[in-house]
Structures are given as structure tokens and as C-alpha cells.
Amino acid sequence: MNRVPTGIAGLDRILLGGFVPGSAVLVDGTPGSGKTNLGLQFVHCGATMYGEPGLVITFEEFSHQVIRDALALGWDLQALIGQRVLRIVPTSPAVFQQEMAGADGLISEMIREMGAKRILIDSVSHFARLCASETERREVFNALVNMLRRSGLTSLLTREVHFRPGLGRDEEVSFEQYAADAALRLSYEPVDETRRARYVEVVKARGQGFIPGKHLFDIAEGGLTVFPNFDPGELTDRTECGAIERLSTGVPGLDDMLEGGLVRGFTTLVAGPAGGGKTAIGMQFLAEGARRGEAGLFVSLRSSSEKLRRQIAALEVELNQPGAAPVRIACEHPAMVNPYRVLESVIADAGERNVRRVVLDSTGEIEQAFNDAARFQQWVFDFVNRLYVKGVTALLLGGPVGSFEPTELASTAIAGIVDGIIGLCNVHARGEIRQGLYVLKSRGAGHSTDVRPYTISAGGLRVVTRRVSVYDE
């Protein structure tokens, strides 16, 4: 089906290509949620990427303010105005209505003259000025939507949303949402006392499918980037559905416990206390892959690149040996972590560099970035499934804070989502602390149930292969 792409990275994926041509799309949200920026990007991309001239109708801003704010995001609207593919029209709701209603209206004439295909109306909340009652507002809005449909333009109509005491934002359903062909809802929600995160959700979209749910997005130089949640439909894209292929972990003794190694395309949680050897397992896993010709990626959300390289040097794990596939190390400051941006960069690496093995250190920073158990679980679900579709095998380092007892680890929120769980623990036995490793879960495959002792020395972590437990003499 024909679509009008927004040009916004990620949003078109959520909309399965874009909007139905000629739709009147409501974009509502709280202050600062990004409504105007989304609308401007829609019009800007139309003119620069799709050859579709556009009109910006603003009821509150001056043209030069719109141009200045757009320039801060890297969009030169002045140049587009010069090329006659964009017009910014400051006006009033009543004048807009009057001059758009008839074929000889000034705005109708402007649309015809420039061959406009897209329009942003910022914002329809101002039409309330024309109305004495809710019924009248509804009539005015319906007339506006019908007028826009008749014009053949694909329109974005922003609308302000206010919190009402005792009424959660999600419960607010406006008559505008009923009348519009599609409705997007933007929110700017507190993560904790110092941070906020932006989300976009498609509430409705007549005549087209979309990926449901709240999707995280960013506004930075270049505009909005939306990070779509996993679309279960993507699972059908995976063609490698043959026999299970085992991959060596590169950790002596561990493959034996996993009955041959990790399963290709599966994500395994490696949980354990600080200093337990999680990073060593990750590095050995990547080094082993590189030796076998599989490019790797280590994403650190807690250590700087410099610290990590020292750690690798101390472990004497050779990551980039001559003739081996490359292993890239990517570091991000914990305070700057955007979980979905991290996931997108991993997916991009899988596509562009053919990365086959990924290690992410750690889930703690991802959990902290969300500060919301349900969203963290959703992210892990997305990570596991999107990497599976790409055939990428991954280790998620971290795990729960507190005890690493198997029973506690098994009951964590993400235990059911990941494909495998390897636990590291300290065991107090016979007057000494011993380090033990166990495999708690390996989806669809057998594994050892022992808690086996391990050592960390030059070359990395080594599991004692004989069948003795950490509790033995």
C-alpha cells in the first residue's frame, strides 16, 4: 500500500512505512515532549527527501523562531523557503479556517500554487479560542479534519495535553483522537529525580498496521530518532531455523557444562558478584569467536575504553590476534545510556560489520536507565529477540544486585526472557571462600547441574573440569 513516510528514523518502522496518504494525524503530548519538532521534521523530510512541498501553520510562534529552532536541529528551513518548497504561515485559527475553507481562500491558493503535499498545524488546541462549548469545539475540529482530507494533504496536527488531577495521562481520550485518521501520543516522563525520557505511541491508525506500545525516542542534532520496540513479525524474517549450532565459549571447562557450548542466536545472562569474572568470560567468548572468524562487539556501559583495555591486558586475553576477525569495543558513560540507542547500534553493527558475537556489560546500567521494571524487561525481550533474528549470540553481563543464589537468580524478572543463565557465586566452605560457576538455564538444551569451582589467571577464567563441586575437599 502507498505510504507517506515521515522520514523519521524508527517512526516509519513503527508505522510500517508511514502514514496513509491524505490522513489527518493528531500528535498530542505534554510540553517539551517534541510535538513541534516531530511535525517540523515531517515537513522538512517531505521537502528534502521525498519531493513533497509543505506548509507550516503556526498559531503562536513567529516564522523566525521556527526557523531558528529548526536550525538548532540542523534543518535549514530558510533555504527551503527560498526554493519555494516550504512556507511558514503565522496566522490565527479563525483566519486559517476561513482561508482554507473555500477554493479561493488565501491558504488554499498557497497550497495550490506551491503544490503542497504536507502540512503541519501547530497547534489545534488554539481552536478552543473560537468555541464557547465542548460541542462547538468538536464541530470545529471535525470541520477542520474534513477540510484537510478534502485538500488531499497529509496533515499533522499537534495538540497540547494537560495532566488532570486524579486522571492518569493514559486515561485521557479526546474527541480529537476519535476524529483524526491516526493519533500519536508523545510523553516526556520522569525516569528518576534528575532524568526524563521521551516516548511515542501510535494510539490509532486507520487503514494501516503499526507496532504497538510506547517506543523510546531522542531529540538531538538531526532531529528525532525513534527506537522501536521489537515487532514479533520480525521473527518470521529469521531463516536459520535448522539444527541447533553450538558455539564454544572460549572458557575452558564451560563448554563441557553446556554440553558443547552456547546456542547460536541465543542470549545468555552471566550473573555474578563484582570481581567474579564476568568480564573475563565475555572477553574469552569474543576472543574465541574472533579466532573462528566471527566478528565481535563488546559494549561497556560502565568502564572507559582505557580501563577496559587494561583489564584485558591483565587477563592476557588476546582480542585482536593477527588473522582473527575484528572485535570492537564500544564504551558509553553510564549517565548517558539510552538503552534503545545501544540496541540499535548493536543491530547496526550486526548488519554493517557482520558481528556474530556480542557482550554487553552490564544489565545494571540498562535497568538504571529505565528505573522501571516493566520497561527493563521489555528492553531485554527486544534485545533477545532482535539479536536472535540476526543470528547474533550474546552475553548480558550483570544480573541482580544481592545474593547470587540459584533460586534467587531464577526468580529475577528477566530470567524467563533470556535463553540461558550462567551464575557465578562465592561459596563459604571449610573455612575458605571458593568461587563457583553453575549453569542455571539453557533453553532447549541440556546442561550440567554442578556448581563447579573456577580460577582466574593469565588467559582468563578456567572451570575445573573434573566433576567436583566447590563444596568438596
Added chain:
Amino acid sequence: MSERCDEDPLVGAIDSPLKLEIVTYFAGSPAAIDCADGIGMRLGYTGSVVGPLLEELAIAGVLRRSGADRVPIFRLRDCVAVRSLLDLVSSREGRSAMASRMRGGRE
């Protein structure tokens, strides 16, 4: 196609600080189409304050007025002289010279 009009009468028509403010607004928003109430609200005045001045600017040829049987709507005239006028009011020096002229040439 641009309309033709003379420049001097246009500059001369800007005979008050508020008219200068209105023309400066249109210079920054050349595609604006609005009624007196709308323009007044953006500039922080009422429609009854800016309305008569908009009419005068329309008569002088700076603005176009439409909506004979409805609420009058104002927008910029598209001609070389108006563009020159906009260039003038868009610069600090130009605005300063015009303000000085309004004060009778006193600096």
C-alpha cells in the same frame, strides 16, 4: 509576478513606532496571513489598537487587505519596493534610521 510600487511613499508610511513594529513582524514572518486581532495578539496589543494602523499600511501599499465582506485579513504585498522596505527594517541600522526620522531627525 511582483507588483510595482514606489519605495519612498512606503518608507514615509512608517510614521509611528507601532507601524514599524508591525512591519518588522511581517519582515520576520513574510508569509503571515492574519486579522487585526491575531496580529495584535502576537505583538502584545489588542486588535483595536493595531487595526487602524494595519488599514493605513494597506492604503499605503505595504500590506494587502482582503475579506471585503468578512473580517479583514492582512498580508504583505509582494513587490520590489516592499522587499526593499523589509530589508531596511530587518537591519538594526535601518530600524534606527527610521526611528530617528520619526523623532524628527533627533538622535
